[in-house]
Amino acid sequence: MEKRVTFKGWLLPLLLIAPQLVISGVFFFYPAGEAVWQSLFIPDPFGLSMQYVGLGNFEYLLSDPYYRASFLTTAVFSTLVTLVSMIPALFLAVLADRLVKGAGAYRTMLIWPYAVAPAVAGVLWLFMFNTRIGIVAWYLGLLGYDWNYVLNQNEAMGLVVVASSWGRISYNFLFYFAALQAVPKSVIEAAAIDGARFWRRFFTIVLPLLSPTTFFLLVVNIVYSFFETFGVIHTITGGGPQQATTILVYKVYADGFVGQDLGSSAAQSVILLLVVGLLTVLQFKFVEKRVHY
Amino acid sequence: MKNFALGALVASSTLLTPFAAFAQTEIQFWHAFTGRLGELVDAQVEQFNASQSDYKVVANYKGNYSETLNAGIAAFRAGEQPDILMVFEVGTATMMAAKGAVKPVYQVMEEAGVPFNSDDYIGAVKGYYTTTDGKMLSLPFNSSTPVLWVNRDLLDKAGVAKDVDLSTWENIGPVLDKLKAAGVDCPMTTAWQSWIQLENLSAYHNVPFASEENGFGGLDAKLEFNGPVQVKHIQTLGDWAKKGEFIYKGRRNEGGADFRSGSCALFTESSAGYAGIKAEAKFNFEVHPLPYWADVKGAPQNTIIGGASLWVMEGKPAEDYKGVAEFLNFLSSPDVQAKWHQDTGYLPITKAAADLTREQGFYKENPGTDVAVIQMTAKEPTENSKGIRLGNFDQIRTIIDEELEAVWSGDKSAQDALDTAVTRGNQLLRRFEQANR
Numbered sequence: 014m015e016k017r018v019t020f021k022g023w024l025l026p027l028l029l030i031a032p033q034l035v036i037s038g039v040f041f042f043y044p045a046g047e048a049v050w051q052s053l054f055i056p057d058p059f060g061l062s063m064q065y066v067g068l069g070n071f072e073y074l075l076s077d078p079y080y081r082a083s084f085l086t087t088a089v090f091s092t093l094v095t096l097v098s099m100i101p102a103l104f105l106a107v108l109a110d111r112l113v114k115g116a117g118a119y120r121t122m123l124i125w126p127y128a129v130a131p132a133v134a135g136v137l138w139l140f141m142f143n144t145r146i147g148i149v150a151w152y153l154g155l156l157g158y159d160w161n162y163v164l165n166q167n168e169a170m171g172l173v174v175v176a177s178s179w180g181r182i183s184y185n186f187l188f189y190f191a192a193l194q195a196v197p198k199s200v201i202e203a204a205a206i207d208g209a210r211f212w213r214r215f216f217t218i219v220l221p222l223l224s225p226t227t228f229f230l231l232v233v234n235i236v237y238s239f240f241e242t243f244g245v246i247h248t249i250t251g252g253g254p255q256q257a258t259t260i261l262v263y264k265v266y267a268d269g270f271v272g273q274d275l276g277s278s279a280a281q282s283v284i285l286l287l288v289v290g291l292l293t294v295l296q297f298k299f300v301e302k303r304v305h306y
Numbered sequence: 307m308k309n310f311a312l313g314a315l316v317a318s319s320t321l322l323t324p325f326a327a328f329a330q331t332e333i334q335f336w337h338a339f340t341g342r343l344g345e346l347v348d349a350q351v352e353q354f355n356a357s358q359s360d361y362k363v364v365a366n367y368k369g370n371y372s373e374t375l376n377a378g379i380a381a382f383r384a385g386e387q388p389d390i391l392m393v394f395e396v397g398t399a400t401m402m403a404a405k406g407a408v409k410p411v412y413q414v415m416e417e418a419g420v421p422f423n424s425d426d427y428i429g430a431v432k433g434y435y436t437t438t439d440g441k442m443l444s445l446p447f448n449s450s451t452p453v454l455w456v457n458r459d460l461l462d463k464a465g466v467a468k469d470v471d472l473s474t475w476e477n478i479g480p481v482l483d484k485l486k487a488a489g490v491d492c493p494m495t496t497a498w499q500s501w502i503q504l505e506n507l508s509a510y511h512n513v514p515f516a517s518e519e520n521g522f523g524g525l526d527a528k529l530e531f532n533g534p535v536q537v538k539h540i541q542t543l544g545d546w547a548k549k550g551e552f553i554y555k556g557r558r559n560e561g562g563a564d565f566r567s568g569s570c571a572l573f574t575e576s577s578a579g580y581a582g583i584k585a586e587a588k589f590n591f592e593v594h595p596l597p598y599w600a601d602v603k604g605a606p607q608n609t610i611i612g613g614a615s616l617w618v619m620e621g622k623p624a625e626d627y628k629g630v631a632e633f634l635n636f637l638s639s640p641d642v643q644a645k646w647h648q649d650t651g652y653l654p655i656t657k658a659a660a661d662l663t664r665e666q667g668f669y670k671e672n673p674g675t676d677v678a679v680i681q682m683t684a685k686e687p688t689e690n691s692k693g694i695r696l697g698n699f700d701q702i703r704t705i706i707d708e709e710l711e712a713v714w715s716g717d718k719s720a721q722d723a724l725d726t727a728v729t730r731g732n733q734l735l736r737r738f739e740q741a742n743r
Contacts, residue, residue, distance in 0.1 A: 061406050077730075164715045251557060252704070253711055255711045274741075
């Protein structure tokens with residue numbers, strides 16, 4: 014069935030999409046273009062001089078084994094953040110969906126963490142897992158486990174993943190909860206009459222029906238883990254120990270905003286843009302085929 | 307784009323500032339001090355404003371050191387720079403290379419006809435912020451140097467005799483063994499590992515941290531901190547870490563809380579830790595000079611400073627600079643400096659302020675507070691010990707942090723880690739050289 018609206022002429026359609034075009038232009042194409050332009054130079058921080066280096070910034074970055082290693086770190090980090098923020102969200106949504114009494118209260122509490130800013134969430138988790146004053150670290154110590162994320166790379170990664178995912182669980186919960194409400198009761202009842210137990214109904218009926226939501230959340234969460242997590246990393250680990258939690262976007266921030274190396278920082282954001290763009294295209298090309306709308 | 311946004315923000319906030327005084331010239335001063343230090347700065351500014359009627363200094367807190375530097379840079383790009391910008395020592399090379407953005411302090415003073423003699427300043431403080439021919443580029447403001455903080459109660463508990471000499475690393479080793487054996491969780495820790503265990507270590511033993519007089523001689527400096535003295539020191543710390551005697555707490559001064567709460571026995575940290583330790587420590591603490599390796603010839607030389615200095619920005623009206631000169635002159639006066647030194651634990655930046663503090667009997671009443679001053683001034687600084695001036699230094703420090711963490715966790719040997727840090731750091735130096743050609 015053709016859902017498209019067709020217009021005669023081009024003035025009205027242009028006018029209708031103009032606001033979106035302006036927003037994209039001002040907040041995406043202009044800064045992105047500026048980043049591409051800057052990535053070809055090594056400027057001094059004060060903007061007094063610029064050295065044209067062609068692709069020199071990219072050569073410099075890609076020949077650095079530490080920069081290449083941070084791609085792997087980023088991949089591990091994003092995969093974990095995506096999984097840790099989506100699976101518990103789905104689980105909680107399914108449970109909340111079955112509530113009869115007090116559903117509103119549960120819902121509100123589950124959504125709450127989303128209102129906490131990433132850097133603040135970082136500090137909260139830092140307080141719990143701090144090697145000196147952290148209550149969790151203290152209990153782990155009682156159990157005989159020497160918790161030390163300051164030097165242990167896996168523990169540091171685990172901590173930033175949990176801290177980055179925690180607030181996201183609420184966000185994902187919200188979407189899953191809404192999607193569950195839209196699953197037609199009749200289909201589920203029919204399956205129940207046929208003798209399918211809850212989890213079987215969930216995996217064969219509910220989960221496939223949720224696939225558009227899952228796909229949307231997958232894309233959004235990966236983008237989130239690539240771009241918006243540097244506040245958490247900055248407050249908890251600062252990229253360490255060694256380079257265990259230096260993800261791409263954190264390096265953009267550290268080199269550009271702290272280190273004043275604007276050429277390298279711009280080149281890094283261009284690379285990041287390409288990576289995320291490519292990932293999104295791949296997702297739409299391959300994963301979306303398995304989505305049933 | 308981040309800079310653009312920041313610039314716009316800065317610009318708009320400046321526009322919104324009401325014009326309070328018409329006859330007075332306003333001097334904008336951006337700094338990085340909050341809390342108690344912020345109050346002390348405000349008090350200095352108030353005192354200056356009350357002392358004359360031609361100028362009004364307006365002090366603004368712009369976030370931590372990095373954020374303040376960024377705010378200054380963004381503001382300069384937007385043409386809305388302050389008259390005076392506080393920049394931490396790591397940013398010195400960045401500011402120095404920015405000809406056309408900063409106005410050297412000696413020039414500001416000269417043009418305003420304010421008497422100014424850079425020899426009034428303590429050698430090691432002066433050296434950090436002057437050109438190779440002795441011209442002062444920025445005004446030293448808050449300077450500190452690393453010392454050894456000791457929890458005497460823990461040492462007593464471990465049976466360490468009171469007269470054990472803690473001035474050399476050779477002597478520290480057995481003390482750590484005793485502390486460990488007595489069940490002390492954290493025999494020793496450090497703050498700012500690059501600054502204390504590499505930069506100051508190099509200066510203190512009169513070995514180069516980088517070529518070209520640690521970067522003072524030119525932008526083509528190369529890192530040289532992988533020499534035998536540094537390797538031996540880092541390897542020793544690494545061995546102590548393996549034995550659980552040197553406990554790594556983090557890249558900044560995380561260890562401070564552990565020392566103040568009484569869980570760490572020895573702590574290498576800035577002399578400016580004094581105020582906090584004095585306020586919080588519920589045990590007998592002592593200040594000792596930073597230990598050195600007795601087998602290195604010429605050690606101990608002098609340690610170098612950390613902290614910040616005040617840079618005067620270009621592009622302001624001429625009458626501003628007269629006021630800036632007056633204000634800087636006021637800040638360096640013995641009274642103001644002596645008070646600052648006694649309140650904060652930062653070093654007195656002028657010899658007159660140090661003398662005044664001694665005359666006032668402060669060192670007698672607060673034993674140990676002059677340790678840092680003596681450590682800095684005992685010898686005339688050499689080209690290895692007057693300071694460090696390297697571009698991209700903030701990132702080089704991050705690289706050093708990363709590589710040292712590999713030593714503390716036992717992943718790399720000291721030689722291997724320092725060699726790698728030198729190679730990686732040199733790439734950043736070459737980039738800085740290119741950017742400022």
